[in-house]
Amino acid sequence: xxxxxxxxxxxxxxxxxxxxxxxxxxxxxxxxxxxxxxxxxxxxxxxxxxxxxxxxxxxxxxxxxxxxxxxxxxxxxxxxxxxxxxxxxxxxxxxxxxxxxxxxxxxxxxxxxxxxxxxxxxxxxxxxxxxxxxxxxxxxxxxxxxxxxxxxxxxxxxxxxxxxxxxxxxxxxxxxxxxxxxxxxxxxxxxxxxxxxxxxxxxxxxxxxxxxxxxxxxxxxxxxxxxxxxxxxxxxxxxxxxxxxxxxxxxxxxxxxxx
Amino acid sequence: xxxxxxxxxxxxxxxxxxxxxxxxxxxxxxxxxxxxxxxxxxxxxxxxxxxxxxxxxxxxxxxxxxxxxxxxxxxxxxxxxxxxxxxxxxxxxxxxxxxxxxxxxxxxxxxxxxxxxxxxxxxxxxxxxxxxxxxxxxxxxxxxxxxxxxxxxxxxxxxxxxxxxxxxxxxxxxxxxxxxxxxxxxxxxxxxxxxxxxxxxxxxxxxxxxxxxxxxxxxxxxxxxxxxxxxxxxxxxxxxxxxxxxxxxxxxxxxxxxxxxxxxxxxxxxxxxxxxxxxxxxxxxxxxxxxxxxxxxxxxxxxxxxxxxxxxxxxxxxxxxxxxxxxxxxxxxxxxxxxxxxxxxxxxxxxxxxxxx
Ligand SMILES: Nc1ncnc2c1ncn2[C@@H]1O[C@H](COP(=O)(O)OP(=O)(O)OP(=O)(O)O)[C@@H](O)[C@H]1O
Ligand SMILES: [Mg+2]
Numbered sequence: 123x124x125x126x127x128x129x130x131x132x133x134x135x136x137x138x139x140x141x142x143x144x145x146x147x148x149x150x151x152x153x154x155x156x157x158x159x160x161x162x163x164x165x166x167x168x169x170x171x172x173x174x175x176x177x178x179x180x181x182x183x184x185x186x187x188x189x190x191x192x193x194x195x196x197x198x199x200x201x202x203x204x205x206x207x208x209x210x211x212x213x214x215x216x217x218x219x220x221x222x223x224x225x226x227x228x229x230x231x232x233x234x235x236x237x238x239x240x241x242x243x244x245x246x247x248x249x250x251x252x253x254x255x256x257x258x259x260x261x262x263x264x265x266x267x268x269x270x271x272x273x274x275x276x277x278x279x280x281x282x283x284x285x286x287x288x289x290x291x292x293x294x295x296x297x298x299x300x301x302x303x304x305x306x307x308x309x310x311x312x313x314x315x316x317x318x319x320x321x322x323x324x325x326x327x328x329x330x331x332x333x334x335x336x337x338x339x340x341x342x343x344x345x346x347x348x349x350x351x352x353x354x355x356x357x358x359x360x361x362x363x364x365x366x367x368x369x370x371x372x373x374x375x376x377x378x379x380x381x
Numbered sequence: 382x383x384x385x386x387x388x389x390x391x392x393x394x395x396x397x398x399x400x401x402x403x404x405x406x407x408x409x410x411x412x413x414x415x416x417x418x419x420x421x422x423x424x425x426x427x428x429x430x431x432x433x434x435x436x437x438x439x440x441x442x443x444x445x446x447x448x449x450x451x452x453x454x455x456x457x458x459x460x461x462x463x464x465x466x467x468x469x470x471x472x473x474x475x476x477x478x479x480x481x482x483x484x485x486x487x488x489x490x491x492x493x494x495x496x497x498x499x500x501x502x503x504x505x506x507x508x509x510x511x512x513x514x515x516x517x518x519x520x521x522x523x524x525x526x527x528x529x530x531x532x533x534x535x536x537x538x539x540x541x542x543x544x545x546x547x548x549x550x551x552x553x554x555x556x557x558x559x560x561x562x563x564x565x566x567x568x569x570x571x572x573x574x575x576x577x578x579x580x581x582x583x584x585x586x587x588x589x590x591x592x593x594x595x596x597x598x599x600x601x602x603x604x605x606x607x608x609x610x611x612x613x614x615x616x617x618x619x620x621x622x623x624x625x626x627x628x629x630x631x632x633x634x635x636x637x638x639x640x641x642x643x644x645x646x647x648x649x650x651x652x653x654x655x656x657x658x659x660x661x662x663x664x665x666x667x668x669x670x671x672x673x674x675x676x677x678x679x680x681x682x683x684x685x686x687x688x689x690x691x692x693x694x695x696x697x698x699x700x701x702x703x704x705x706x707x708x709x710x711x712x713x714x715x716x717x718x719x720x721x722x723x724x725x726x727x728x729x730x731x732x733x734x735x736x737x738x
Contacts, residue, residue, distance in 0.1 A: 280468035286455050287433060287462040288533060289485035302472045 144361060151354035158349055169355035178340055179356060185251075186337040190319040193258035194312050200259075201266030202308065206296065209274040210282075224264045231261060231324035239328045250334055257325040262315035269314065273307025274300075313371050317364065385411035385569050386432070386537060391441030393424075393431055393593075401427050402593045405441070409586070412567040414560070416580035418604075419590030420616065425573040428590075429539050432571065433460055445536055456485075461530030461568070463540040467522040469514035475501065475525055476510040482533035500532040501525075503562065520551045527559065531566055538563070538570040544579065556582050577617045581605055589613045609649060611659060611733040619661035620705065622678070622725070624735060627656050635732050640699060641678045646730035658732040666729035667706040669694065669715055674724040680704065681720045685713075696723055 153162030625639030
């Protein structure tokens with residue numbers, strides 16, 4: 123009995139710890155005061171109206187969404203073949219490829235951002251947008267490789283061999299047999315990479331500036347100057363967008379498992 | 382008779398210098414069923430995968446239907462593979478699983494449908510076309526695995542222990558089905574198994590493997606009753622009873638001076654006067670008796686194990702050796718600790734020369 127109560131207490135504390143900050147942000151975003159305060163006074167939807175009318179936020183949101191989408195897609199296109207080849211073949215240099223594709227997890231992203239800035243932007247090789255895309259793709263690539271690898275490890279090679287023995291080329295086997303069976307791994311890799319890119323600050327920090335910036339960076343700079351509930355309103359919106367994305371993809375995943 | 386499949390002197394190694402198959406020769410006639418029989422690790426799967434093309438040859442040639450297969454890509458070889466773990470396509474239903482090979486061969490849709498339904502019917506799973514593999518039992522999955530392999534009318538059907546994931550009763554049912562289907566379709570088949578009874582029940586011919594080499598090939602009768610080497614004999618259920626020196630030769634038989642006196646046994650290959658031999662027999666060919674007969678050993682019963690319609694006696698003979706003796710239930714009146722004679726008919730004994738085959 124006693125032990126049960128203790129367990130319950132731990133559970134409640136954990137939940138509070140996890141969703142407490144969100145509740146505070148959620149409530150503050152309706153506050154009619156001009157500075158962030160808790161508990162808030164009054165009730166208004168003005169902060170939401172303000173946030174969606176500010177071009178600064180809307181433009182950077184668009185950039186962040188685009189960046190998340192494109193870098194995730196590129197990372198999938200690169201990561202799936204890499205994962206497939208390293209899981210199914212033995213060849214010289216296999217270790218090198220494995221290290222290169224997982225290195226970005228180890229290198230401090232701030233350093234990587236700085237290097238990208240000096241290398242590409244300051245030397246006028248790529249535009250800021252392209253450089254951002256390169257940086258984000260590199261950051262999310264390891265997550266694709268790992269997710270897809272674990273999906274591939276659970277998929278028996280004999281199933282592929284069956285397809286080949288029945289007359290399919292290796293390429294057709296990959297598209298007709300392997301890909302449909304690692305679909306779940308690919309979709310979850312995509313969700314993960316999208317969210318990682320969307321929330322990324324360190325890589326973007328050096329590469330962005332006035333006029334072209336990602337949403338998290340804009341929010342950070344905004345917070346330095348204005349300490350009002352609009353940022354809470356924006357956060358509330360973002361949380362609902364993320365929850366929506368996760369909800370939709372779980373629906374898709376659930377359905378794809380049944381089909 | 383021209384051989385349909387010929388493996389000429391093939392050698393395979395996974396690591397340099399370590400032969401898994403060494404100078405390997407094997408022939409199969411068209412439409413015949415050959416089993417590769419041998420213990421774990423002897424190279425059965427390697428042989429099968431080499432024929433299929435998944436493993437490269439170090440030397441030798443594979444000839445199928447007078448065509449050299451060495452450089453033919455796997456997907457152009459026209460083979461059917463059946464796996465121990467079924468290896469069905471998890472995302473395709475039964476119909477599409479079976480249809481896969483036909484689609485790859487660009488056969489018209491109506492014809493595909495006709496062929497697929499026919500073969501699904503012949504493995505007794507009509508009505509299951511829309512099911513996913515995960516919604517089938519193991520036995521049903523393997524039926525579909527077999528249907529998927531034979532529907533393309535392969536030149537060769539290669540099966541690697543297809544029944545070893547199934548329970549004993551189903552295994553025996555499926556044996557009969559595989560044999561019936563193979564005879565009906567007349568597909569040249571190579572079947573890998575470590576189960577001697579399975580090989581005997583299914584095959585036209587059996588090749589017994591020992592560490593990457595063929596020890597003996599022959600019909601099931603030849604392998605079962607006339608093993609040519611001690612290794613084959615032991616593998617198909619003979620046990621060593623005595624060893625001794627040949628003191629007399631009489632037509633097909635030899636007399637051997639052994640620990641328990643003179644033993645008479647059928648002779649094989651290199652057995653000759655004065656050579657040292659081992660004599661083997663099957664446990665069901667022994668009888669227990671107080672009297673002494675031609676081939677007789679004294680012993681003491683150390684265990685009596687009821688096995689349904691037979692009783693297994695473990696009898697300790699002189700030199701710390703234990704013989705397993707199988708006696709029909711009706712005759713099993715002996716009890717533990719009784720001292721008696723194990724007798725065995727010379728017809729049921731085979732002598733193999735020891736050392737150097
Ligand atoms: N991929 C591999 N790399 C290295 N050695 C291997 C490989 N596959 C098999 N071997 C070795 O080759 C030998 C033959 O293996 P194989 O799988 O052909 O045996 P098997 O007769 O099919 O045995 P089982 O009845 O256990 O399936 C074994 O000694 C095994 O250790
Ligand atoms: Mg094997």
